[in-house]
Amino acid sequence: MRQISDEGRREIAKELREQFYCCQYAEEFTEGLYDVLDLGHCKPTHGGYPDLAKRLADYVEPAPVTGSTSDGYHTFDELYHHRAVLFSVIVTMFRGRSWKSLHHHDGTMYDGMFIVGIDTPAGPATYHYDVEPYWDMFPCRVLDRAPEWDGHTPDDAIERIGTLRDLLQAEVKEEGSEK
Numbered sequence: 001m002r003q004i005s006d007e008g009r010r011e012i013a014k015e016l017r018e019q020f021y022c023c024q025y026a027e028e029f030t031e032g033l034y035d036v037l038d039l040g041h042c043k044p045t046h047g048g049y050p051d052l053a054k055r056l057a058d059y060v061e062p063a064p065v066t067g068s069t070s071d072g073y074h075t076f077d078e079l080y081h082h083r084a085v086l087f088s089v090i091v092t093m094f095r096g097r098s099w100k101s102l103h104h105h106d107g108t109m110y111d112g113m114f115i116v117g118i119d120t121p122a123g124p125a126t127y128h129y130d131v132e133p134y135w136d137m138f139p140c141r142v143l144d145r146a147p148e149w150d151g152h153t154p155d156d157a158i159e160r161i162g163t164l165r166d167l168l169q170a171e172v173k174e175e176g177s178e179k
Contacts, residue, residue, distance in 0.1 A: 006062040013061035084129055087116070087161075088137040094118055094164060098140035102131070105148040115146045120164055123150060125157035 004012070063069070067077035074082075091098040100116040103109050110128060116138045117126035124147065129135075152160070 009060055009062050013057040016057040016060065084134050084137060087127055090161060090164065091116060091118055091138050091140050095140050099143050100138050100140055101143040101146040103145045105145050107145065117146065120160040122160040122163045123152060125160040
């Protein structure tokens with residue numbers, strides 16, 4: 001089965017809406033759809049069938065992605081919260097390497113958000129979070145302005161955070177050899 005992009009689905013939905021309102025054969029076509037879809041129990045609206053066209057277009061058009069969008073297991077809001085809690089644990093473990101700020105290096109910031117970062121052996125890793133409820137979850141230095149962004153991507157950030165594991169493993173080895 002061929003996958004259609006969200007943009008392609010939006011175009012199809014738009015065409016469906018336009019075609020049904022201007023096409024002289026819309027009623028005939030829609031009657032056929034009612035039969036094929038076994039919708040005989042449904043009554044057409046306004047002496048025609050624009051309701052079915054709208055319903056079909058609504059099914060085809062992709063739903064907007066929001067915080068409550070789910071993959072069937074978790075919503076984006078849940079995953080965002082999980083990331084915040086997990087990163088706050090990392091920041092707490094590495095307080096001396098961590099910081100947060102209400103401003104980017106140039107004084108800007110997204111409305112209602114702050115940036116929190118950690119300096120890893122591979123470079124800084126940063127995330128933005130909502131001030132409420134997350135500001136107090138990160139016990140680290142507060143900077144007037146965040147360090148200048150080095151261009152790292154989300155993939156870079158998680159890879160850099162992974163380098164902290166090496167620091168912890170070295171500590172564990174060191175503690176083991178002292179005993």
